[in-house]
Amino acid sequence: MLNSQRIFVEAIRRYCADHHITVEVRADGWLIVMRGGGKRHCAFGYDLGLNSAVAHRIANDKSATADVLAMADVPCVPHVLFLNPELNAYVPSRGSWGAMLALLQQHPQGVVVKPNEGTSGKSVFLVSSAPALELAVNKIFAAHASLAMSPFLAIEHEVRVVLLDGTPLVVYGKDRPTVLGDGEHSLLELALTTLPADRRSAVLPGLFADVEKAVLDAIVPAGERRVLNWRHNLEFGARPRLVEQGEDRDICIALAQRAAEAIGIRFASIDVVRVDRGWQILEVNSGVMMEALSKLHPELVQAAYGAALDKVFG
Known part of the structure; x- marks a missing residue:
């Protein structure tokens, strides 16, 4: 799709x-x-220009977002910042590799490594x-x-x-693609036969990249449901x-409101996750993207962007 x-x-x-x-x-x-109305206003990317530059920069920086939320006692997923070694003037003299290994040792179930800035789940690795x-x-x-x-x-x-100035405009979950075992077919066979054609290009690359061949080829027991991607990103098939x-x-709305207030952001999409029956903030996005949702609820998406533009033009 063209931009x-x-x-x-x-x-x-x-x-x-x-x-x-x-x-x-x-x-x-x-x-x-x-x-219009004697006003000239710009939008860029998915940013309608309602947020301050500082709020936008913090939301676009995963580690800064986590630090600000932690300081405000808002439950959130911690994100630790590491700079590219080419920025050696700003990297601690001891380097970063030891600290990275220490984090990995603290979390034997694995760590998620991702660009500190950016969205959409690209270049995100579970190691x-x-x-x-x-x-x-x-x-x-x-x-x-x-x-x-x-x-x-x-x-x-x-x-x-x-959220728009603390008011929830849209609240939606992200359901990851799954298959149900039948005791006869492998995970890969189930994925190929049950996924709709329009979702395969989004789901299968992540499946091949993240799941070992032995797991892909193993028969899935009857009645056992398997998730095809550990990510919840809509671009990966959710x-x-x-x-x-x-x-x-x-609960999700209340947490999102606390996060928005802590960062001082007006218009944002805020991801809230449940882990062990407790909710916490995963990310705050200054650019509000609703492309996937619009395919199911176009009127809701139009109303949300319209409400934000009402704030711009009064």
Whole structure:
């Protein structure tokens, strides 16, 4: 899909048409300039420009987000920052490798290594050995100035809350793809036969990358459900599902509101995860992306972006 065809761009165009605001789309859809009511306003990427520069920078930095939330006593997944060795003037004299190994030893179930900045789950690795850690670190540092390490958690559920000035606009879960064993077919066979064709390109690369061949080829016992990806990212095959009214939804909203207040962010999508029946913040995203959700609930996505644009144009 071209950048100019994103739902984000279409939602802005529709809003501007309904409110007699002129709109120009530049840079293949990444830059949008709006003029109306004596005001000129820009949107860039998935950022509508409501957040301060500091709030945006903190939300875009996983370790900074974790530090700010921890200081505000908001339950969150810790993320430890490590700089690329090429930034040697800012790296401790003792180096970073020893500290990375120490973190891995503290979490024998594994650690997640990812670029410290960025979204969408790309270049995110689950590692449980020193050689795998070294490979992941080298891959990330080949393209990024820093990385973040966090303990691997057996996440039961992940919920995204889209907030605007503390008001929840959208609350949806991310359901990972699964298969149900029949006692006759392997995990790979089940994945190939049960996944819809339009989801295979998103799910299968992660399955091949993360699951050992012996596990892929092993017969899955009848009645046993297997998750096909440890990630909850929508780009890797998870599907959005609106969260019904109830205690869990209220808890997620309350935590997201506390996180937004701590960072001072106005418009954001905040990921809340449940681990061992307790909820905590995973990430805060300054750019609000709802491409996957729009395929199921286009009117809800349009209303959310419209509410944010109302704040811009009064």
